[in-house]
Amino acid sequence: MRGKVIPFDTPRSAATQEKILDAAEALFMEHGFEATSLRQITAAAGVNLAAVNYHFGSKEELFQAVLTRRLDPMNQERVALLTRFEREAAPRPLSCEKILGAMFIPALRLARDPRRGGKNFLRLLGRAYADPAPFIRHFLTEQYAVMIARFKAAFGRALPHLPKKELSWRLHFVMGALSYTLAGTDALKLIAALNPRDSGNDEALLRRLAPFLIAGLKAPLSQDDEIDGENAV
Amino acid sequence: MRGKVIPFDTPRSAATQEKILDAAEALFMEHGFEATSLRQITAAAGVNLAAVNYHFGSKEELFQAVLTRRLDPMNQERVALLTRFEREAAPRPLSCEKILGAMFIPALRLARDPRRGGKNFLRLLGRAYADPAPFIRHFLTEQYAVMIARFKAAFGRALPHLPKKELSWRLHFVMGALSYTLAGTDALKLIAALNPRDSGNDEALLRRLAPFLIAGLKAPLSQDDEIDGENAV
DNA sequence: TTAGAATTCAAACAAACGTTTGACCGATTC
DNA sequence: GAATCGGTCAAACGTTTGTTTGAATTCTAA
Numbered sequence: 268m269r270g271k272v273i274p275f276d277t278p279r280s281a282a283t284q285e286k287i288l289d290a291a292e293a294l295f296m297e298h299g300f301e302a303t304s305l306r307q308i309t310a311a312a313g314v315n316l317a318a319v320n321y322h323f324g325s326k327e328e329l330f331q332a333v334l335t336r337r338l339d340p341m342n343q344e345r346v347a348l349l350t351r352f353e354r355e356a357a358p359r360p361l362s363c364e365k366i367l368g369a370m371f372i373p374a375l376r377l378a379r380d381p382r383r384g385g386k387n388f389l390r391l392l393g394r395a396y397a398d399p400a401p402f403i404r405h406f407l408t409e410q411y412a413v414m415i416a417r418f419k420a421a422f423g424r425a426l427p428h429l430p431k432k433e434l435s436w437r438l439h440f441v442m443g444a445l446s447y448t449l450a451g452t453d454a455l456k457l458i459a460a461l462n463p464r465d466s467g468n469d470e471a472l473l474r475r476l477a478p479f480l481i482a483g484l485k486a487p488l489s490q491d492d493e494i495d496g497e498n499a500v
Numbered sequence: 501m502r503g504k505v506i507p508f509d510t511p512r513s514a515a516t517q518e519k520i521l522d523a524a525e526a527l528f529m530e531h532g533f534e535a536t537s538l539r540q541i542t543a544a545a546g547v548n549l550a551a552v553n554y555h556f557g558s559k560e561e562l563f564q565a566v567l568t569r570r571l572d573p574m575n576q577e578r579v580a581l582l583t584r585f586e587r588e589a590a591p592r593p594l595s596c597e598k599i600l601g602a603m604f605i606p607a608l609r610l611a612r613d614p615r616r617g618g619k620n621f622l623r624l625l626g627r628a629y630a631d632p633a634p635f636i637r638h639f640l641t642e643q644y645a646v647m648i649a650r651f652k653a654a655f656g657r658a659l660p661h662l663p664k665k666e667l668s669w670r671l672h673f674v675m676g677a678l679s680y681t682l683a684g685t686d687a688l689k690l691i692a693a694l695n696p697r698d699s700g701n702d703e704a705l706l707r708r709l710a711p712f713l714i715a716g717l718k719a720p721l722s723q724d725d726e727i728d729g730e731n732a733v
Numbered sequence: 734t735t736a737g738a739a740t741t742c743a744a745a746c747a748a749a750c751g752t753t754t755g756a757c758c759g760a761t762t763c
Numbered sequence: 764g765a766a767t768c769g770g771t772c773a774a775a776c777g778t779t780t781g782t783t784t785g786a787a788t789t790c791t792a793a
Contacts, residue, residue, distance in 0.1 A: 299631070305781065315740095315742050317783080317784090439681070440712050440713075443681055444676040447676025481719070482716045482719030486711050487715075516771090552751090552752095555770095
């Protein structure tokens with residue numbers, strides 16, 4: 268037999284699946300994919316060890332399910348928001364601020380909603396971005412492809428003077444700063460240390476990040492912007 | 501007996517140690533810490549399985565040795581370069597460009613030098629930044645503490661209008677974009693796709709990154725820079 | 734109420750892990 | 764030339780890993 272049959276969602280099945288997903292989300296976030304065992308997950312979820320393979324097929328498929336559960340709705344929300352902003356602004360092109368807002372607001376909403384995993388999931392997502400496992404990279408690339416393409420087009424209209432190549436790079440840097448920030452164990456501690464009032468919510472963090480990224484995106488196109496290495500090398 | 505005795509470096513010992521470090525560097529870079537086994541490493545290095553524990557004590561200590569070998573000299577070089585730039589510019593404060601140059605140039609030199617691991621090591625470093633393992637985070641924090649403090653002070657002088665809190669955040673974002681960029685499996689492919697001429701060297705990548713980050717660092721201080729969520733939430 | 738499917742469960746599977754051991758080799762030293 | 768020491772080696776250590784199995788249990792439907 269090739270492959271295995273994942274059962275339908277009866278009420279009973281859905282309950283244990285959710286317990287597994289919740290426990291896996293927390294543990295994968297804490298220790299990463301490789302360092303988290305199915306025994307830890309099933310113990311934390313209060314279900315039998317075999318339940319993961321029964322309901323999800325394998326550890327890898329469980330990980331993908333953990334990501335999909337939150338990521339899919341969030342990315343759909345992002346595209347929908349971008350579309351709405353564009354319609355509201357038409358026929359004028361959208362500003363960088365608005366576009367970045369369309370990326371951040373759904374993430375912020377998710378971070379604020381404990382029922383949807385809250386901050387935990389964003390940290391997991393940031394970690395996944397840096398994970399070397401091929402199946403994770405492949406999964407994320409697929410999951411993000413349409414959204415990224417959509418936003419790249421929007422940024423292209425907002426920054427018409429930028430060559431496509433340069434834009435691709437800058438968006439790459441944006442994703443980097445974003446995922447690193449989200450993944451940050453240290454970042455959350457940094458927040459708490461610097462501004463105890465904001466402690467515990469990623470919102471303040473992302474609101475700090477946005478102006479930084481916008482300035483980078485809007486940076487003048489460099490003919491030859493030295494980092495001044497000539498007299499040093 | 502607490503701990504174990506790591507032998508002195510006789511010529512024979514040094515040779516196998518280096519073979520192990522080289523193989524470990526490549527494999528840790530490719531698969532991460534957890535997903536790389538000592539058997540893979542010793543097989544690739546052409547040494548006996550027990551050699552790792554004999555020469556380094558444990559897998560964790562091997563990983564730290566892999567990082568230290570390159571990171572320690574590079575960070576010393578960074579601080580030395582910063583000091584030199586400051587002396588040359590005195591009594592005027594250093595520009596952001598120069599400061600960032602002091603961070604990037606040693607990294608570029610390392611990336612260009614195949615004898616020192618070249619690109620491989622920078623990718624490994626980027627990965628390590630995102631690794632959840634406590635011993636890695638602890639190690640990096642210690643290893644970077646003095647360098648970061650030194651650069652933060654320099655940036656503080658270059659951007660006197662920025663509150664310390666804001667500066668801490670922006671430096672955090674800089675480190676994020678930098679490490680994500682270095683770690684990027686995809687980034688290198690991106691380079692090759694966008695500009696085959698530059699293919700294979702991280703230099704072009706970092707030269708693109710610098711202006712982006714400088715613009716972010718210099719971004720005006722936001723009183724309340726909306727990402728415009730009010731009418732969307 | 735009973736047949737049958739869906740789910741749970743304890744137990745076992747083979748494989749891989751990091752680490753340790755004790756015999757063995759080769760050079761250096763007394 | 765015997766003793767010593769640093770180093771290598773094959774083999775085994777005890778755990779832990781993801782996955783599978785087949786019997787018990789719970790639910791569903793006729």
